[in-house]
Amino acid sequence: MNSEAALFIEISRSTLESVKADFERTNSMTVKSRLDFYKAHELPVKAIMVEKGGSLTQDNKLTSLCKSIGLWPVIPPKFQSYLHEIDCYGLDSSQPDELVHKSNEWRNRLAIAPKFVFFIENQILRSPTVLKGIGLLS
Numbered sequence: 001m002n003s004e005a006a007l008f009i010e011i012s013r014s015t016l017e018s019v020k021a022d023f024e025r026t027n028s029m030t031v032k033s034r035l036d037f038y039k040a041h042e043l044p045v046k047a048i049m050v051e052k053g054g055s056l057t058q059d060n061k062l063t064s065l066c067k068s069i070g071l072w073p074v075i076p077p078k079f080q081s082y083l084h085e086i087d088c089y090g091l092d093s094s095q096p097d098e099l100v101h102k103s104n105e106w107r108n109r110l111a112i113a114p115k116f117v118f119f120i121e122n123q124i125l126r127s128p129t130v131l132k133g134i135g136l137l138s
Contacts, residue, residue: 001125008047015040044120061087070135
């Protein structure tokens with residue numbers, strides 16, 4: 001894995017740790033926390049783009065971004081469902097409070113998030129065969 005991709009993974013991890021600490025302190029997700037949470041998922045996907053030599057894009061949905069780089073078929077269904085869910089909260093800061101403040105759901109998402117980053121790093125970026133099979137479509 002090249003140094004830029006590794007940096008994206010490290011930033012993703014530290015961002016998730018920060019979001020989790022904020023959540024544990026307040027038991028809610030602020031707009032900033034939700035944006036950081038979304039970006040922490042976007043960075044590992046962008047690490048794949050950097051590793052493959054593609055250019056970074058500003059896509060509004062994680063699922064669209066994964067599909068545009070040919071990553072979607074490689075992602076297990078449990079993470080596909082998870083990314084669909086993240087897209088619902090993503091960059092839209094106008095979500096109603098009742099959706100944002102469901103602490104058990106956010107606790108579950110915060111538990112899954114590091115597993116997603118681990119999957120991207122270890123099953124994609126550190127696997128030359130899998131990485132080679134991903135074709136940047138955009």
